Amino acid sequence: MHNLDALKSEILASFEAAVDIPALEAARVAALGKKGRLTALMKGLGELGPEERKATGQALNRIKGELTDALDARRNALAGSVLDARLTSEMIDVTLPIRPETEGRVHPISQVLDEMAAIFGDMGFTVIEGPDIEDDFHNFTALNIPPEHPARQMHDTFYFPEREDGSRLLLRTHTSPVQIRTMKAGGPPYRIVAPGRTYRCDYDITHTPMFHQIEGLVVDEHTHMGHLKGCLIDFAKTFFELPDLPVRFRPSYFPFTEPSAEMDIGCERKDGVLFIGKGADWMEILGCGMVNPRVLEMAGVDPKRYQGFAFGLGVERSAMLKYGIPDLRTFYDADARWLSHYGFSAGDVPSLVGGLTQ
Numbered sequence: 001m002h003n004l005d006a007l008k009s010e011i012l013a014s015f016e017a018a019v020d021i022p023a024l025e026a027a028r029v030a031a032l033g034k035k036g037r038l039t040a041l042m043k044g045l046g047e048l049g050p051e052e053r054k055a056t057g058q059a060l061n062r063i064k065g066e067l068t069d070a071l072d073a074r075r076n077a078l079a080g081s082v083l084d085a086r087l088t089s090e091m092i093d094v095t096l097p098i099r100p101e102t103e104g105r106v107h108p109i110s111q112v113l114d115e116m117a118a119i120f121g122d123m124g125f126t127v128i129e130g131p132d133i134e135d136d137f138h139n140f141t142a143l144n145i146p147p148e149h150p151a152r153q154m155h156d157t158f159y160f161p162e163r164e165d166g167s168r169l170l171l172r173t174h175t176s177p178v179q180i181r182t183m184k185a186g187g188p189p190y191r192i193v194a195p196g197r198t199y200r201c202d203y204d205i206t207h208t209p210m211f212h213q214i215e216g217l218v219v220d221e222h223t224h225m226g227h228l229k230g231c232l233i234d235f236a237k238t239f240f241e242l243p244d245l246p247v248r249f250r251p252s253y254f255p256f257t258e259p260s261a262e263m264d265i266g267c268e269r270k271d272g273v274l275f276i277g278k279g280a281d282w283m284e285i286l287g288c289g290m291v292n293p294r295v296l297e298m299a300g301v302d303p304k305r306y307q308g309f310a311f312g313l314g315v316e317r318s319a320m321l322k323y324g325i326p327d328l329r330t331f332y333d334a335d336a337r338w339l340s341h342y343g344f345s346a347g348d349v350p351s352l353v354g355g356l357t358q
C-alpha cells in the first residue's frame with residue numbers, strides 16, 4: 001500500500017510538472033498508457049493470491065480514478081492558459097490612434113455626370129456612349145459641317161496621322177457625333193443622352209484640351225420647340241436645385257440645328273464671387289436647337305416625317321457653377337488634397353426622382 005501511495009504521488013507530480021498539453025499527454029502515457037506504470041501493476045494482479053488481488057485491485061482502481069480526475073483538471077488548466085497566452089499576445093490595443101483615412105473620393109466630374117444621367121433618366125432618356133476617336137464624317141460632315149465650313153477651324157481639332165486613303169481620324173471635338181451614330185444604328189424614336197470626353201487643342205483658365213460634354217437627342221413625329229424648352233428648363237432647375245432659377249433662350253447658330261439657341265441661367269457677380277439663381281447677369285450653360293433636317297437626312301431619317309431637338313452641355317462649367325470650383329484647370333491636376341476638398345463620397349448621388357418641383 002505504501003508503495004502505491006508513493007507511485008500515486010509521483011504520477012500526480014508528473015502531471016503537475018507538465019508545462020503544456022503534449023507534455024501532459026506524455027506523462028499520461030507513462031502512467032496510464034498500454035505500457036504505463038499503473039497499467040503494469042494492473043496486469044500483474046493475476047499473479048497475486050485471491051485476498052491480496054482483491055484489495056490491491058480495489059486500491060489500483062481508486063488510484064486510477066483519482067489520476068484520471070487529476071489529468072482532466074490539469075488538461076483544462078493548461079488549455080485555459082494556452083487561451084490566456086493567445087489573448088495576451090494577440091491583444092488589440094483599442095487606445096492606439098486610428099490609421100489615416102484611405103477611402104477614395106468621387107471626382108466632381110463623375111459626380112456631376114451621374115447627377116445629370118439621373119435627371120435625364122427620370123425624364124425617360126437612355127444613356128449611351130460613343131467612341132472618343134472619330135472620323136471626319138461623324139464629327140463634321142454628317143453634322144452639316146462640310147470640309148470648308150468655318151466651324152471646322154473653330155474646333156481646333158487634334159488629328160491623327162494621315163491614313164493610306166488620305167483620310168485622318170481625329171479626337172472628337174464634341175459629343176454631337178453620337179447623334180449620328182444613334183440614328184444610323186436604328187430607326188426613330190430617339191430619346192438619348194450621351195455623356196463623354198471631348199478634345200480641343202486649347203489651354204487657358206477656361207479651357208483644357210480634354211473636357212466633357214453631355215449630348216441630348218430627342219426625335220419622333222411630334223417633338224417641337226416647346227418640348228425642348230420644357231425639358232431643358234426642368235433639367236436646369238433640378239440640376240442646380242433652384243426651383244426659381246431664371247433661364248432664357250438666346251438665338252444662336254449651330255450648323256446641325258435650325259433654329260439654334262443658347263440657354264443662359266440668371267446669376268450675379270459680386271466682388272469676384274458668382275451667385276447663380278438671382279441677379280441681373282446671365283451665364284451661358286448649353287447650346288441647343290431643332291435638329292437640322294439635313295442632319296436627319298444624312299443619318300438616314302426621313303425629315304418629312306420626323307423632327308426633334310438636340311442639345312450639348314459643358315460638364316466642367318456646370319460642375320464649377322454648382323459646386324463653386326473657381327479654376328477649370330484644377331480638375332485635371334490630379335491633386336489628392338483638391339479631391340479630398342471638392343470630391344464626393346461613393347454612393348453620394350442624390351436621388352432626384354421626380355425633380356425638385358414635385
Ligand code: DAH
Pocket residue numbers: 173174175176215216254256257286287288289309310311312313
Ligand atoms: N456640339 C456643340 C459644341 O460643342 C454643342 C451643341 C450645340 C450640341 C447645339 C447640340 C446642339 O446638340 O443642338 O459646341
